Amino acid sequence: MPHLQGVSRDAVILFPPTLDEYITADNPVRFIDAFVDSLDLEVLGFQCVIAATEGRPAYEPADLLKLYLYGYLNGVRSSRRLERETQRNLEAMWLLKKLTPDHKTIADFRKDNLTALQQVCREFTRLCKELELFGGELVAIDGSKFLAVNSRQRNYTPEKLRRALKEIDEKITRYLAELDEQDAQEQTVTLVAADELRTQIARLRVRQEHYQSVQAQLERSGQPQLSLTDPDSRSMPAGQGTVVGYNVQTAVDSKHKLIVAHEVTNTVTDQDQLAPMAQQAKQALGVETLAATTDKGYYDGEQVQQCLAQGVTPYIPKPHTSVNQQRGLYTKDDFTFDRQRDLYRCPAGAELTFRFATVESGRATRYYATPACRTCAVRARCTQNKGGRRITRWTHEHLLDDMAERVKAHPEIVAQRKALSEHPFGTIKRAMGQGYFLMKGLLKVRAEMSLTVLAYNLKRVLNILGVPKLIAAVA
Incomplete structure (x- = not known):
């Protein structure tokens, strides 16, 4: 055939x-x-x-x-x-x-039309709300790193510049020493010719001047790092390494995995992003109350407090960052707090009572201690402090205790986070191939991300409703 x-x-x-x-x-x-x-x-x-x-x-x-x-x-x-x-x-x-x-x-x-493009994305979000595509009950908030138009070689920190300048100084010193040695021995034939050494020294001098200029620019900026191609981009941890890019935050509704709110920042961590993203999601959904779940990277007492004040109930698992745990000692979790009596009870049964209050790093902190540490049989397993074990407590730590109870009572809510948050990022980065920006500058990449988010949501809605229903909705 x-x-x-x-x-x-x-x-x-x-x-x-x-x-x-x-x-x-x-x-x-x-x-x-x-x-x-x-x-x-x-x-x-x-x-x-x-x-x-x-x-x-x-x-x-x-x-x-x-x-x-x-x-x-x-x-x-x-x-x-x-x-x-x-x-x-x-x-x-x-x-x-x-x-x-x-x-x-x-x-x-x-x-x-940077700002106008962001408004178009919001208009499509409003259309989704009118079509009742949002559940408006639970959102998952997460962040992902998107590559900027800036290589890692053109991103500098004070420590990176210090190492580079030190390396150049050592090379120049070594080359000069070799030249002096050749002059002293009056050698005419060497492994590295004298003129070649001088050329290499001249190149190192040029690099040294460049690094010194970057160092002065970094000091004037007052920023912890400096990117030369895209000044707004930052070096951030991502996966098993680091990338130079932006931190893209999203709030994803649980009904159809549609993005209800997003933001692009150049902050390296997610710790201060919970309350702003929760507020954006709440406004976009037009609801009075909302539940939000995130990963441990968002765990911050002040952010939780702001969420609760806005009518958003957060569900965040507590991270284990205790140094005592690494040392094999009792952690704060091993102590039980009695809210009515305002004291802690240690694993040995002693009571740590309130001693004094202070402000540390802008947080109102209360200190608890007990004289029983002096004669405690398990002191070696509790503390290495000669003055005995002390427990610190944030003034509003009861909010975190309440959240821990919510997480324990509703593990299914926390379990949804990964399925909700990772789906949009995976689709955008892998299926759509838009895990990097084409433009430079925070204002420009925000507009670019708005187009990407709109395209992702449109793909989802087209699969859910189809083209004829969507056209009828805007007719």
């Missing part, structure tokens, strides 16, 4: 008379077109919505926005690749009505 044969390239083919016939009724580009047309771009803050009366005609912001939404939905983000899509992709041709803007026009649109 012969193989399948294609049509001859010289054959005359009758294409459909209109471009619209190539686009099926359930093609996502039809919703993109209807969604953008339903937006008031001028209210959202887009530039050049009203055409100028003079000068060369400009592209409508709606057309360029449609192109970007289509591109991010299909993993095409760079302006040059989007330019090519408008020239060869039937869906892009239909969406832009065969307009072919150049890559600079496309890139400038994204750069000039």
Whole structure:
């Protein structure tokens, strides 16, 4: 049996008379077109919505926005690749009505409408809320590191600069010593020629001046680290190593794993992100109360206190960071607190009573101790302090005790965190290939992330409802 044969390239083919016939009724580009047309771009803050009366005609912001939404939905983000899509992709041709803007026009649109692009993402979130796609009861908050346009070699800390300058100084000293030794011995033939040594020393001097300039720049900035390509990016721990990038925070609703709120920061850890993200999620969902679950990296008493004041009930497992545990000694968890009597009871049965209150690192702290440590039989297993064991307690630590009881009573809520939070990040980074930024600067990457989040949510909603229902919702 012969193989399948294609049509001859010289054959005359009758294409459909209109471009619209190539686009099926359930093609996502039809919703993109209807969604953008339903937006008031001028209210959202887009530039050049009203055409100028003079000068060369400009592209409508709606057309360029449609192109970007289509591109991010299909993993095409760079302006040059989007330019090519408008020239060869039937869906892009239909969406832009065969307009072919150049890559600079496309890139400038994204750069000039940073805040407006974030508003478009919020508009789609509102649409999801109107379609009752959010449960509004539980969100999972998590963070992930996204790569910046900045290599690790162009990120500096004081310690990294100190080591680099020290290494250069040692090399220069060694090369100079070799030159002096050659001069003293009057050698004409050596392993490394004198002129080559001088060339290497000159190169080291140039590097030394560069590092000294970076060091001075870092000191003037007052920041703990400095990135040369993207000044807002930071070196952050990620997985088994470090990356130079940004910390992307998301709050994911438990009903359909849709992202209800997101933020991009350059803070290295997640510790101070709980309350801001919980508040954003609560506002986006429009609810009075909300439950939020996170991992141990968000465990912070003041953040928990702020959440409770905002009507958000956090579920965070307590991390084990006690130094005494590493030493094989009793930890604070081995002591029982009596809230009514305001005292701790140690494993040996002694009572540690309140002694004094102070403020440490901005936290109101209470100290508890007992004289029984002097004659305690298990003192060697409890403390190495000559003055006996002391227990510190944050003034509002009862909030953390209550949260520990909630976590213990509802382990299923904490168990949902990974399934909810990791799904969007995995889809965005692996399936969509958008685990890195193309733009530089915190304001720009925030706009870029808004397009990515919108594309992720749109993919989910298209699978849940389908194109016809979505078009009907914005009609």
